[in-house]
Amino acid sequence: MNQTSTIASSYSPPFRIVSKYFIAAIISFVLLNLSLLLNHSDIVGHHFNPKILGITHIATLGWITMIIFGALFQLIPVVLEVKLFSEKLAEVQFWIYTVGAIGLIYCFWYFNTGKYMNISAILLNLAMFIFSFNIIMTFIRVKKWNITGLYLGAAIFYLIVTAVAGLLLAINLGSPFIKIDHLQYLNLHAHTAFIGWVSMVVMGVTFKLIPMFTLSHGYKLKFAIWAFIFINIGLLGINTIFHYQETNFLYYIFTPMISVGICLFLIQVYIIFKNRVRKKLDTGLRFSAYAYLMLVLTTILGTFIAFIDYQNIINLTLIYGYMIIFGFFSMLIVGQMYKIVPFLVWYHKYSGKVGIEKVPMLKEMFSEKIAQYGFYIMIIALFGSLFSLTFRNEFGLIASFSLMLLSSLIFSFNMTTIFRK
Amino acid sequence: MITEDIRILKMVTEYPSTLEVLNKFSPLFKNQAKAEINNSIARRINVKQAAEIAGVDLTLLLNELNESINEESNPPKKNNIKESKKMQNQKPEKLKKINAEKFLQLDVRPIIDSGKDPFLEIMSAVKSLKEDEVFHLINSFEPIPLYSVLEGRGFHHWTEKDGNTFNVFFFRDSEPSDLPENFTTKEKITEKDFDNVIELDVRELAPPEPMMKVLENISRIDENTLMVVHHHRDPVLLYPKLEERGYSAMTNKITDDYYKVVIMMKRKE
Numbered sequence: 001m002n003q004t005s006t007i008a009s010s011y012s013p014p015f016r017i018v019s020k021y022f023i024a025a026i027i028s029f030v031l032l033n034l035s036l037l038l039n040h041s042d043i044v045g046h047h048f049n050p051k052i053l054g055i056t057h058i059a060t061l062g063w064i065t066m067i068i069f070g071a072l073f074q075l076i077p078v079v080l081e082v083k084l085f086s087e088k089l090a091e092v093q094f095w096i097y098t099v100g101a102i103g104l105i106y107c108f109w110y111f112n113t114g115k116y117m118n119i120s121a122i123l124l125n126l127a128m129f130i131f132s133f134n135i136i137m138t139f140i141r142v143k144k145w146n147i148t149g150l151y152l153g154a155a156i157f158y159l160i161v162t163a164v165a166g167l168l169l170a171i172n173l174g175s176p177f178i179k180i181d182h183l184q185y186l187n188l189h190a191h192t193a194f195i196g197w198v199s200m201v202v203m204g205v206t207f208k209l210i211p212m213f214t215l216s217h218g219y220k221l222k223f224a225i226w227a228f229i230f231i232n233i234g235l236l237g238i239n240t241i242f243h244y245q246e247t248n249f250l251y252y253i254f255t256p257m258i259s260v261g262i263c264l265f266l267i268q269v270y271i272i273f274k275n276r277v278r279k280k281l282d283t284g285l286r287f288s289a290y291a292y293l294m295l296v297l298t299t300i301l302g303t304f305i306a307f308i309d310y311q312n313i314i315n316l317t318l319i320y321g322y323m324i325i326f327g328f329f330s331m332l333i334v335g336q337m338y339k340i341v342p343f344l345v346w347y348h349k350y351s352g353k354v355g356i357e358k359v360p361m362l363k364e365m366f367s368e369k370i371a372q373y374g375f376y377i378m379i380i381a382l383f384g385s386l387f388s389l390t391f392r393n394e395f396g397l398i399a400s401f402s403l404m405l406l407s408s409l410i411f412s413f414n415m416t417t418i419f420r421k
Numbered sequence: 422m423i424t425e426d427i428r429i430l431k432m433v434t435e436y437p438s439t440l441e442v443l444n445k446f447s448p449l450f451k452n453q454a455k456a457e458i459n460n461s462i463a464r465r466i467n468v469k470q471a472a473e474i475a476g477v478d479l480t481l482l483l484n485e486l487n488e489s490i491n492e493e494s495n496p497p498k499k500n501n502i503k504e505s506k507k508m509q510n511q512k513p514e515k516l517k518k519i520n521a522e523k524f525l526q527l528d529v530r531p532i533i534d535s536g537k538d539p540f541l542e543i544m545s546a547v548k549s550l551k552e553d554e555v556f557h558l559i560n561s562f563e564p565i566p567l568y569s570v571l572e573g574r575g576f577h578h579w580t581e582k583d584g585n586t587f588n589v590f591f592f593r594d595s596e597p598s599d600l601p602e603n604f605t606t607k608e609k610i611t612e613k614d615f616d617n618v619i620e621l622d623v624r625e626l627a628p629p630e631p632m633m634k635v636l637e638n639i640s641r642i643d644e645n646t647l648m649v650v651h652h653h654r655d656p657v658l659l660y661p662k663l664e665e666r667g668y669s670a671m672t673n674k675i676t677d678d679y680y681k682v683v684i685m686m687k688r689k690e
Contacts, residue, residue, distance in 0.1 A: 081655070081657055212628060214627075215653060217653060217677070218678065277625060278627060351632060351636070351658075352662065352665065354637060355637040355639065362630075
């Protein structure tokens with residue numbers, strides 16, 4: 001039994017800050033799709049291309065990481081039953097981060113290396129360090145640790161690795177100093193970002209949110225623990241060996257470990273879904289379920305790329321990156337936002353009035369029907385893009401990117417409706 | 422200064438050093454300290470009752486407690502403390518006459534060992550008791566606070582110690598009692614006032630419906646009523662809302678997906 005009345009009010013999350021991050025992320029998502037459509041002719045060939053680097057950073061910094069920051073400020077107090085260390089820092093971080101992200105994306109776009117790129121990277125690093133400091137200080141107060149906390153802790157570590165590696169890469173573009181191949185170091189940066197930072201957060205949060213929304217229980221989390229062990233050993237290994245030149249043998253040990261870890265995670269997700277009490281999946285959960293299916297495909301492709309000499313298939317990494325960003329992360333984020341944001345706004349505006357006056361139901365917060373259209377359009381756009389990228393079909397690319405833009409507009413329309421409710 | 426009627430939880434929270442003294446006095450407290458002062462039990466009992474439960478001298482305990490917080494102790498005069506006789510040696514006539522199937526037995530030791538509060542289980546067992554039945558409670562220590570709670574409901578008790586096990590029998594008696602009034606504590610025990618229990622099962626509902634259901638029903642809680650919510654998770658977002666409206670909550674984790682939340686009006690202290 002815990003005495004909750006004394007600490008109760010401190011759980012209330014900072015809605016103002018969380019919504020700021022979410023709104024910035026949703027705007028980024030629309031911009032991301034718009035710039036993809038407008039620059040579709042650049043989305044071919046090798047991934048080391050200024051426009052692609054710019055677009056990738058709109059996706060990772062603007063869309064994915066922005067939403068993770070907001071979501072974590074919201075979720076950590078709920079999941080770990082602890083108050084956020086500083087709401088002020090979360091606010092300050094937002095502005096430093098936004099300036100840094102816009103600066104970096106601008107510099108990539110016009111390939112303006114040197115001073116301004118370095119300053120942007122430093123600002124981003126500063127924001128990441130503020131975030132990490134804030135979260136670590138929050139973690140220190142946690143009394144009840146759980147598997148989600150473990151994943152989040154690892155995610156913070158990889159965020160810092162990603163940020164520092166990103167800074168070094170930025171400086172290296174202006175004045176080369178890295179001894180090993182720039183692209184190999186870029187590979188480290190990208191995989192630490194996607195598997196270490198984003199996936200660790202996504203996985204950890206999955207173990208809390210999916211059971212919460214599907215009312216799943218009566219299962220064990222042992223696969224979650226093994227997934228954690230495998231992915232981390234693999235990732236730490238990759239992070240180490242990428243600092244050296246001849247890495248083939250160890251690379252073939254660590255990469256499969258990551259794949260195995262992701263498979264274990266997927267098995268755990270499957271078990272959670274199987275044990276759910278609510279059998280019917282609403283739109284938010286359907287987006288999420290398909291996102292996990294896309295992760296299956298992405299993992300297969302990623303493992304494949306690791307073992308073949310993919311330099312010959314020049315846009316395979318593009319397809320891979322597109323699958324990660326749109327197939328897995330975007331679908332998952334959209335799905336989870338359809339669950340979290342209505343609840344968040346409802347909690348903020350209406351929970352104080354329940355039982356006193358009439359309040360809207362959760363499903364009255366937005367139109368489920370429009371959201372469903374958004375889902376089907378996104379699925380079509382996703383496979384259309386992958387098809388068009390593979391066969392370099394320009395018309396297909398325009399059509400698919402247009403549909404993806406439409407889907408993102410539907411999503412942002414629904415989110416706006418909820419926020420204004 | 423620590424006095425005999427300060428509650429254990431409050432004392433330990435305000436003066437962490439007192440925990441050590443408690444540990445020294447009785448292994449019973451040691452267990453309590455482990456589970457964060459075994460939460461609920463510690464909240465309900467005061468130093469005097471704790472001393473009685475553990476069978477230690479109250480004056481001595483108070484002295485040590487006060488020493489540990491570096492305050493001049495004002496030792497209560499020895500002759501003010503009644504040496505209370507805890508055990509009835511004589512088995513009441515009524516218990517001898519009753520046959521075995523009339524005994525309702527509840528062993529709360531596993532509940533205590535897992536760091537939880539058996540209070541609700543005990544009360545629901547008592548509630549289900551028929552007029553002529555006897556409630557047989559098995560515990561690892563003498564549940565002194567419970568005596569006065571159940572006395573308020575017309576129960577007499579008889580306690581028998583068997584090694585480390587206490588067998589406590591609660592029974593109703595229509596005839597005038599031949600038992601001395603041993604344990605009338607001036608300390609008001611909150612739970613004894615609750616006559617009604619509203620139960621809500623929200624385990625099948627997805628958020629925020631559990632919260633809605635609770636908030637829609639809390640107006641039914643009054644001074645004599647508490648609400649027990651069966652929940653599938655620890656509803657951390659609910660607590661601030663309850664707080665705002667003047668209610669307090671205690672949550673008991675039964676299993677990973679089953680939590681019992683007890684909601685009552687905030688105590689006026």
